[in-house]
Amino acid sequence: MSSIRKACSMRHPSLSTELPKGMIFPYGDRALPGRLAEDYQALLALCDRLEQVADDLPGRIDRQDCLILSRAIGPMLNRIQHFEETEIFPVLLEWPALHGELLETIERLKLEHQVDACYAEDVQDMLHGLGEGRPHISSDAAGFMLRGFFESLRRHVAHELQLIVPLIELVLRRNPSAA
Numbered sequence: 001m002s003s004i005r006k007a008c009s010m011r012h013p014s015l016s017t018e019l020p021k022g023m024i025f026p027y028g029d030r031a032l033p034g035r036l037a038e039d040y041q042a043l044l045a046l047c048d049r050l051e052q053v054a055d056d057l058p059g060r061i062d063r064q065d066c067l068i069l070s071r072a073i074g075p076m077l078n079r080i081q082h083f084e085e086t087e088i089f090p091v092l093l094e095w096p097a098l099h100g101e102l103l104e105t106i107e108r109l110k111l112e113h114q115v116d117a118c119y120a121e122d123v124q125d126m127l128h129g130l131g132e133g134r135p136h137i138s139s140d141a142a143g144f145m146l147r148g149f150f151e152s153l154r155r156h157v158a159h160e161l162q163l164i165v166p167l168i169e170l171v172l173r174r175n176p177s178a179a
Contacts, residue, residue, distance in 0.1 A: 032088060032168055039080045040157050046076060047150035053127070054146040058139030067131030070124045077120050081113040084160075088168060095171050105163070112156060123149045 049069060056062065089106045093099055126145055129136040137145070 070127035
């Protein structure tokens with residue numbers, strides 16, 4: 001099991017929100033595996049916070065937290081998706097042995113990024129309404145929306161932990177200059 005996948009496994013069947021302190025990656029602090037681990041940790045922490053909001057509905061809504069989350073989701077998701085699409089996917093596609101098999105998978109992941117970004121906009125609007133004390137939808141609908149969004153993100157991270165992370169580690173072991 002890779003160090004990133006080990007670091008990201010905890011209460012959720014194949015994920016984690018905490019990485020061990022001092023975790024060592026063979027390609028340096030600013031290299032691709034370290035950045036991936038940081039991004040996965042951030043996404044999973046976001047999922048945990050969204051789950052807490054869903055659990056607190058309808059009576060214990062932290063309006064300030066809803067406003068903070070509504071402002072954070074879009075920029076975080078955009079930054080992480082941009083990194084994957086401009087740094088991770090090209091490294092994988094440049095490796096000739098993987099190009100054919102990965103092209104369809106990477107195109108599907110890019111499509112998932114678009115779907116996640118659209119869903120994130122709806123979640124942002126809903127959280128903003130909750131934060132302002134003017135919810136646009138019922139508490140039940142908000143809870144379902146939040147759970148659908150964070151579970152989708154968790155599945156996305158799990159898929160990348162199972163497929164993309166091992167492949168990027170393999171590519172970087174064989175060609176360290178790719179990082």
